[in-house]
Amino acid sequence: MIDSMEQTDAKFNILAELSLPPDYDEVQIYKDFNETFLASEAGRRVLKLLFNWSSLTRMNILPYPVCSHTLAMCEGKRTLGIKIWETLTNEPKPENKPEQQTTRPEPPAQPTMRSDLDGND
Helix, strand or coil, rough: CCCCCCHHHHHHHHHCCCCCCCCHCCCHHHHHHHHHHHHEEEHHHHHHHHHHHHCCCCCCCCCCCCCCCHHHHHHHHHHHHHHHHHHCCCCCCCCCCCHCCCCCCCCCCCCCCHHHHHHHC
């Protein structure tokens, strides 16, 4: 059964009203993706479906001659699938925020003169 126009509008309005918190960083995104897609059987099924839709788990056979619009659409779907996979599998390192830093980093060592290395004065 297809949603009524009112149901579709209500779902769209929920999405339109969502906002991301200002401190939503890559670490939290990684955690959210893993919790959403890997923590439950339903999440894994949805992930598999998204990968199928993006042709990430199967080969796309395009008709010859290839239409540039079809190719662009297929590549766009595939790019989204790759982005989801990268987000799920690449755990970012936590950022060192300035308020958490307790010591000042050492400045890089100054390069030495070539004559210092040769022992010629």
